Amino acid sequence: MLALAAVVANAQDAPELGVLWGIEVDGVPVGTRELKVRYEGTTGERTRFVEGWTELTLPALEKTARAKARAASTLRQRLTANSQDGRPASFVSVTETDGAATEVQAHVADGLWQIAWTDGAGTRRDQIPVRGVDLSTVDLFDPESERRLAQFVQVRILDDATGKVEDGAVVALGPSDVRLGGEDLWVETFEWLSPHGSWRFYYATNGFLVRWEAPLEGRRVVATLIGPAPRGVDEFVVPGLPTVEVSDLP
Numbered sequence: 238m239l240a241l242a243a244v245v246a247n248a249q250d251a252p253e254l255g256v257l258w259g260i261e262v263d264g265v266p267v268g269t270r271e272l273k274v275r276y277e278g279t280t281g282e283r284t285r286f287v288e289g290w291t292e293l294t295l296p297a298l299e300k301t302a303r304a305k306a307r308a309a310s311t312l313r314q315r316l317t318a319n320s321q322d323g324r325p326a327s328f329v330s331v332t333e334t335d336g337a338a339t340e341v342q343a344h345v346a347d348g349l350w351q352i353a354w355t356d357g358a359g360t361r362r363d364q365i366p367v368r369g370v371d372l373s374t375v376d377l378f379d380p381e382s383e384r385r386l387a388q389f390v391q392v393r394i395l396d397d398a399t400g401k402v403e404d405g406a407v408v409a410l411g412p413s414d415v416r417l418g419g420e421d422l423w424v425e426t427f428e429w430l431s432p433h434g435s436w437r438f439y440y441a442t443n444g445f446l447v448r449w450e451a452p453l454e455g456r457r458v459v460a461t462l463i464g465p466a467p468r469g470v471d472e473f474v475v476p477g478l479p480t481v482e483v484s485d486l487p
Contacts, residue, residue, distance in 0.1 A: 253273055253274060253275045253276075254273065254274040254275075254380070254381070255271070255272070255273045255274075256271070256272050256273075256380070256445065256446075256462060256464075256467075257269060257270070257271045257272075257462070257463045257464070258270045258271075258446075258449070258460040258461060258462055258463065259460065259461055259463050260293060260458055260459070260460040261458070261459050261460070261461075262295065262296065262456050262457070262458055262459075263456075263457075265296070267293055267294055267295055267296070267458070268291065268292045268293035268294060268312075269290075269291070269292055269463075270289065270290070270291045270378075270460060271289065271290045271291075272287065272288070272289050272378050272379070273287070273288045273289075274286070274287055274288075274379070274380075274381060275288065284319065285319055285320070285321075285381075286317060286318070286319050287316075287317070287318040287319065287320075287326060287328075287375055287379055288316065288317050288318075289314070289315070289316045289318070289330075289375070289378070289397075290314070290315055291312065291313065291314040292312075292313055293311065293312040293313075293453075293458075294309070294310075294311050294312075295307075295309060295310045295311070295312070295453070295454060295456060296309055297309040298454070298455050298456060305455060307454055307455055307456075310334065310335050310454065311333075311334070311335055311336075312332065312333070312334050313332070313333045314330060314331065314332045314333070314397075314398060315330065315331050316328050316329065316330035316331075316375070316397055317329050317330075318373070318375040318397070320375070320376070320379070320382060320383070320384075323383045323384065324345060324367075324384075325370050325371065325372050325373040325375075325376055325384055325395060326373045326375035326376050326379065326382065327343055327344035327345060327373070328341070328342075328343055328344075328373060328375055328397050329341070329342045329343075330397045330398060332398045337356070337357070338356065339354060339355070339356040340353075340354070340355040340356070341353070341354055341397065341398070341399065341400035342355075343373070343395060343397075343400060345367060348366075348367060349364045349365065349366060349367065350364065350365040350366070350367060350369070350370055350395070351364060352364070352365065352395075352400050353400075354400055365395075365402065369393060369402060370393055370394075370395045370402060371384070371389055371392045371393045371394065372384050372386070372389075372392055372393075372394045372395070373394065373395040373396075373397060374394060374395070374396050374397045374398070375397055377394075377438060377446065377449075378446055378449075380443070380444040380445045380446065380467075381444065382444075385444075386407055386427045386429065386438060386440075387407075387409070387425070387427060387440075389407050390406065390407055391404070391405070391406050391407065392404070392405065392406075392407050392429065394429070394431075403431045403432055403433070404432070405429050405430040405431040405432065406429075406430045407427055407428070407429055407430075408427065408428040408429075408430065409425075409426075409427055410426040410427060410428055410437075411425070411426065412424065412425055412426070413426050413439070415439055415447050415448050415461075417447055417448075417461070417462060417465070418464060418465035419465075420465070422441060422447060423441075423442065424439040424440055424441055424442075424447055424448070425439075425440050425442070426438070426439050426440075427440070431452075433452055434451075434452030435450075435452065436449065436450065436451045436452075437449065437450040437451075441467055443467060445462070445467040446462070447461065447462045447467065448460065448461045448462065
């Protein structure tokens with residue numbers, strides 16, 4: 238059975254960091270991506286977890302000279318991740334596209350990335366040398382990650398949805414302004430030229446990702462942080478948010 242991260246309320250958790258992006262296609266809202274960081278254990282011995290929820294409903298796409306026609310589709314993803322010792326974040330994710338679910342597990346053991354895919358056809362496994370992965374996609378969204386896109390001119394990113402490593406150049410596009418919560422926020426912009434198209438990431442000086450753009454199924458999605466401009470990690474403390482536990486898909 239596939240493991241699905243289900244949301245259950247737990248008001249006893251330690252204070253948490255939570256951010257939410259609204260996602261649009263051609264200016265029309267199509268979903269959200271939420272990220273939460275929580276800690277377990279006592280001070281000095283805490284384990285840090287990153288949890289994510291993505292919900293998208295993509296409209297149908299008519300055929301054009303540049304793109305194939307595509308039917309409307311829905312996408313849901315739940316993930317739990319952690320990072321330690323400065324390595325790219327390891328994770329367990331379940332991505333459901335139009336009702337078909339795939340679980341991806343990726344972690345480092347015995348000096349190798351151990352990756353497993355589970356879907357209706359069973360489980361497949363692979364191994365990748367640690368040096369073959371520079372970042373995971375979780376690191377791109379995590380404001381506290383020790384690994385940054387800015388550290389690379391060419392980067393190999395382990396995709397938390399597919400479990401595949403995508404290699405592409407990183408281009409620093411320089412500073413710009415993003416309008417957020419009624420304020421003009423100074424950001425640094427980076428473009429990642431993946432095999433499937435261009436991604437753009439707009440980071441505030443404190444590490445928060447305030448906007449990102451990505452190719453998805455022939456469309457261009459744009460996501461913007463919901464809420465006021467981020468001042469620092471402490472301002473995002475939100476105790477009592479739901480946590481993620483694992484349950485089985487029916």
